[in-house]
Amino acid sequence: MHKGDWPAAVEFFRQALRIDPHSLVALNNLGIVLSREGKPAEAIPLYEEALKVRPGDPATQRNLAIAYFKAEHYRSAWNLLQPMAVTYPNDFQILDLAGFSLFALDRYPEAAKYLERASQAQPSDLETLDMLGKAYLRMKDYKALTNVFARIMQVNPNSAPAHIMMATAYDQMENRPEAIKEYQAAAAADPNFTGVHSGLGFEYWRQGDNELAEKEFRAELQRFPSDPVSNCILGQILLAQSKPEEAETHLRTAIAANPRYTEALFFLGKTELALEHPQAAAEALRKAIQIDPNYYQAHYVLGTVLRQLGQAAEAAKEQKIAMAIQEKSRTEAIKKNESQ
Numbered sequence: 001m002h003k004g005d006w007p008a009a010v011e012f013f014r015q016a017l018r019i020d021p022h023s024l025v026a027l028n029n030l031g032i033v034l035s036r037e038g039k040p041a042e043a044i045p046l047y048e049e050a051l052k053v054r055p056g057d058p059a060t061q062r063n064l065a066i067a068y069f070k071a072e073h074y075r076s077a078w079n080l081l082q083p084m085a086v087t088y089p090n091d092f093q094i095l096d097l098a099g100f101s102l103f104a105l106d107r108y109p110e111a112a113k114y115l116e117r118a119s120q121a122q123p124s125d126l127e128t129l130d131m132l133g134k135a136y137l138r139m140k141d142y143k144a145l146t147n148v149f150a151r152i153m154q155v156n157p158n159s160a161p162a163h164i165m166m167a168t169a170y171d172q173m174e175n176r177p178e179a180i181k182e183y184q185a186a187a188a189a190d191p192n193f194t195g196v197h198s199g200l201g202f203e204y205w206r207q208g209d210n211e212l213a214e215k216e217f218r219a220e221l222q223r224f225p226s227d228p229v230s231n232c233i234l235g236q237i238l239l240a241q242s243k244p245e246e247a248e249t250h251l252r253t254a255i256a257a258n259p260r261y262t263e264a265l266f267f268l269g270k271t272e273l274a275l276e277h278p279q280a281a282a283e284a285l286r287k288a289i290q291i292d293p294n295y296y297q298a299h300y301v302l303g304t305v306l307r308q309l310g311q312a313a314e315a316a317k318e319q320k321i322a323m324a325i326q327e328k329s330r331t332e333a334i335k336k337n338e339s340q
Contacts, residue, residue, distance in 0.1 A: 001033055009033045022053050024060070031063055040070035058087075062094070069097050074104040085114065092121040096128055103131060108138045124155050133165045142169050160190035167199055179203050192223055198230045210237050228257040232264040239267060244274040262288045266298050273305055281305045296325035 001009040013030035016023060027050040031043035047064035051057060061080055068077035081098040088094050099115035102108075115132040119125065129152045136145040145165070152162040167182035183200035186193060201216030217234040220227055231254035238247035248271050254264040265288035272281035285302040288295055303319035306312075 001029060006033050006037045010037070024050050024053050024057065027053070028060055028063055031067065035063075035067055035070060040067040043067045044071060044073075058084075065094075065097060069101055072104070074101045077101045078105065089117075090121055092118055092125075095121060096125075099128070099135075100131060103135055108135045111135045112139065112141075112144070119151075123151070126152060126155055126159065129155070130161055130165070133162065137165060137169055137172075140172065142173065145169050158189040160186040160193040160196060163189060164193070164195060164199060167203075171203065176203055176207055194224060196220075197223075198227055201230065202233065205233055205237070210240070213237060226253060226257045228254040228261055228264065231257070232261060232267065235264070235271065236267050239271050239274065242274075244271045247271045248275065260291050262292045262295055262298075265291070266295065266301070269298065269301055269305070273301065273308075278305050278308045282309065294325050296322040296329075299325065 001013075010030065010033050013026050013033065016026040017030065020026065027046045031046040031050070034040070034043040034046070044064065044067050047060055047067060050060045051064065054060065061084065065077050065080040065084065068074075068080065078098065078101040081094055081101060084094050085091070085098050095114050095118035099111045099113075099118055102111035102114060112132060112135040115128055115135060118128050119132060122128065129148055133145055133148040133152070136142075136148060146169075149162055149166050152159050156162075163182045163186035167179045167186065170176070170179035170182060180200065180203045183196060183203060187196045187200060190196065197216045197220035201213045201220065204210075204216060205213035214234060214237050217230040217237075220230040221234070224230070231250040235247040235249075235251035235254065238244075238250065248268065251264050251268040251271060254261055255268065258264070265284045269281045269285035269288065272278070272284060282302060282305045285298045285305065288298040289302065292298075299318045300322035303315040303317075303322065306315035306318060
């Protein structure tokens with residue numbers, strides 16, 4: 001095990017367990033080796049068996065919590081980690097895993113509390129700070145997020161993930177100039193980091209600069225050709241430039257990466273319509289509507305397509321549905337404004 005020869009270690013620990021099936025040491029060590037081999041699900045029953053041999057054993061409980069976490073059994077991991085965090089209030093690993101587990105369970109305020117405690121135990125751990133920042137981002141606590149960003153910059157001034165995190169926060173606050181600055185800083189720190197160019201392209205696209213947006217999306221696709229967002233928005237830009245053949249290629253790539261990408265399906269429908277392929281257009285639009293029945297734009301364009309296919313009654317029905325969805329949305333928005 002200490003040499004890193006996992007298969008041989010597994011073989012000998014299994015032999016030991018055949019001699020003594022209740023050996024606490026062998027059960028734990030076999031679990032550790034299997035977990036290191038990337039098989040945490042196989043380690044879990046070994047630790048559970050070890051806890052039957054010695055209930056409440058701290059080392060076994062820790063190993064089991066780690067295995068639950070690695071196997072993505074986050075609720076089970078949290079159930080073990082919560083009392084352990086009380087017993088060991090300054091244990092970085094326990095606090096960190098508790099925070100990560102809570103984040104995976106979408107319990108962001110609780111996750112932030114544990115991650116803050118973990119960060120106090122190890123202030124220079126960037127992975128913990130990154131997850132803490134993401135928790136504050138999900139909570140829309142931008143003041144706390146800015147504080148975490150400053151702490152990351154103290155540890156690593158060239159952290160591309162931290163700049164992207166801040167860029168996302170500025171985007172949510174609709175502060176596009178600052179979002180662009182942060183994406184540019186991320187690109188300067190690591191031009192090959194996933195999402196740097198697509199994020200920058202998205203900001204340029206949102207402010208109507210399609211030329212710069214196209215350049216950034218193409219830069220992202222040079223590194224990550226199947227990126228669905230870059231392909232989808234680049235497809236929209238190309239369609240607006242009257243380049244439907246190239247647009248179709250990118251939109252189909254986006255859908256291959258994410259078959260439930262309704263926006264890509266919708267624009268594929270519009271692209272097929274521009275290419276005079278009404279049957280293919282109808283197929284894409286119907287898929288978009290199947291995923292999101294309230295996608296009124298897809299209903300409306302499908303109505304146009306069906307009219308071209310000579311299905312006047314169905315066309316009128318789809319466009320009537322589109323208008324009804326729009327009207328409902330408008331009424332709900334008015335009621336919401338009145339209640340405020």
